[in-house]
Amino acid sequence: MTVDEVMAELAELDNPAMRAVNEKHGDDHGVNLTTLRALAKRLKTQPELARQLWDTDDSAAKLLALLICRPKIFDRDALDAMIRQARTPKVHDWLVNYVVKKNPHAEELRTTWFADPDPVVASAGWALTTERVAKRPEGLDLPHLLDLIEAQMRDAPDRVQWAMNHCLAQIGIDHPEHRTRALDIGERLQVLQDYPTPPGCTSPFAPLWIAEMVRRQNT
Known part of the structure; x- marks a missing residue:
């Protein structure tokens, strides 16, 4: 065609x-x-x-x-x-x-996009970072990522905020040694706490998201 x-x-x-x-x-x-x-x-x-x-x-x-x-x-x-x-x-x-x-070129682009001033581009960098948190965390500075999320997520543009929140949840889900801090950040920032969630779906509010996924891992 x-x-x-x-x-x-x-x-x-x-x-x-x-x-x-x-x-x-x-x-x-x-x-x-x-x-x-x-x-x-x-x-x-x-x-x-x-x-x-x-x-x-x-x-x-x-x-x-x-x-x-x-x-x-x-x-x-x-x-x-x-x-x-x-x-x-x-x-x-x-x-x-x-x-x-x-x-x-994914990893090179991740590090380039991560701090881009364009929120659409930066959100792509955060999405690629979340992928690494879940699948290839070796070499990532997870405490530094939590520092950035804690300092920036509440006031970030919507697309970046959503991507940061996903990264926060993924750290809490996959890395038990950082789970308490991830939960604390989510509770204090309250990002997406009131996001409408259909029945049977998992809330994007990080503390609820983390708790539900950890529960599934343990059942």
């Missing part, structure tokens, strides 16, 4: 009701993600088509691009440019999780 043919199919799949729901969460597309994944499965890996779709000004096309690209072929500068173009939450999340984390 050509990029024009793909864009035409995406336009047909756009659902106004779904778009309205997505817009409440900061996203600007109306394509069902399950349907989008099915289209990606049909297209298979196509790096050149992925590049053309990413270069459009359409979030559904960018999401599809992330599903059919080859993550390891991007160089550092390309990924840095892409993260600065990923302004909607879902595109940002998929770019970090489906592409950057699988790329050999």
